[in-house]
Ligand SMILES: NC(=O)C1=CN([C@@H]2O[C@H](COP(=O)(O)OP(=O)(O)OC[C@H]3O[C@@H](n4cnc5c(N)ncnc54)[C@H](O)[C@@H]3O)[C@@H](O)[C@H]2O)C=CC1
């Protein structure tokens with residue numbers, strides 16, 4: 001039985017991950033964590049999952065929870081995830097990180113911290129989005145330089161980072177396929193007399209509102225036609241099932257940073 005602990009247990013994803021652990025064979029919830037001072041600390045973790053009491057309280061003691069698990073699933077924020085990675089490395093435990101909004105420097109630090117433990121770090125745990133990542137590179141290469149690329153994502157109004165981690169990864173995949181540097185060609189803002197679109201830029205547009213779970217469209221826009229590749233998430237449950245699948249995979253992986261395409265065998 002693989003012991004999984006969940007960090008961010010009082011959050012939107014934390015609750016769904018706890019529910020996914022309960023429905024998955026071969027794993028058990030060994031601990032649940034949230035931030036010191038959160039009103040749900042001390043409560044049974046099953047309530048946020050809609051399960052009623054399951055006998056695992058939400059704790060704020062990171063070291064104790066990590067010591068008692070085989071793998072930590074963490075959906076919080078980049079800064080919290082880096083701290084969790086550091087503590088997992090100290091305890092020689094595996095980790096699955098779903099948090100988004102990492103800066104390039106934070107990504108480099110995560111790779112450094114994961115040199116001695118296996119870590120899955122992925123902006124999107126759904127099968128559908130990871131298949132999109134795979135085919136996007138081919139679509140970009142085949143359509144080539146004659147098509148302008150724009151990426152539009154839509155999420156709920158509580159989301160803190162922009163653009164989404166998934167949109168950033170889509171931009172990176174397309175930029176790499178076209179031999180461009182995402183950090184140089186991503187254009188996040190057009191306003192006023194901003195001039196004609198450059199050939200190389202990848203437009204990154206963000207919509208926020210209500211309870212949208214997550215939608216991403218990559219537009220390849222040519223003269224006379226366009227191709228749109230869209231993924232729409234209907235629920236958070238496929239992210240949470242994906243993170244549990246990643247947790248089962250990562251406990252036997254070699255040290256280093258892996259992503260969901262490794263877990264799904266899409267590379
Ligand atoms: N990779 C994927 O498939 C997905 C990634 N996400 C990402 O997951 C992250 C969390 O998303 P949500 O659950 O919607 O956010 P949320 O705000 O509902 O939950 C985050 C939880 O982390 C807790 N937290 C904050 N600081 C903490 C600390 N120091 N220690 C322990 N817990 C702490 C918060 O109190 C909160 O309960 C975001 O970065 C989001 O973009 C969300 C959905 C899917």
Ligand SMILES: O=C(O)C1=N[C@H](C(=O)O)C[C@H](O)C1
Pocket residue numbers: 100123124155159160163164165166167213214215233
């Ligand atoms: O914050 C969210 O909700 C989501 N975040 C991820 C991202 O930033 O890509 C994945 C998903 O779209 C939901």
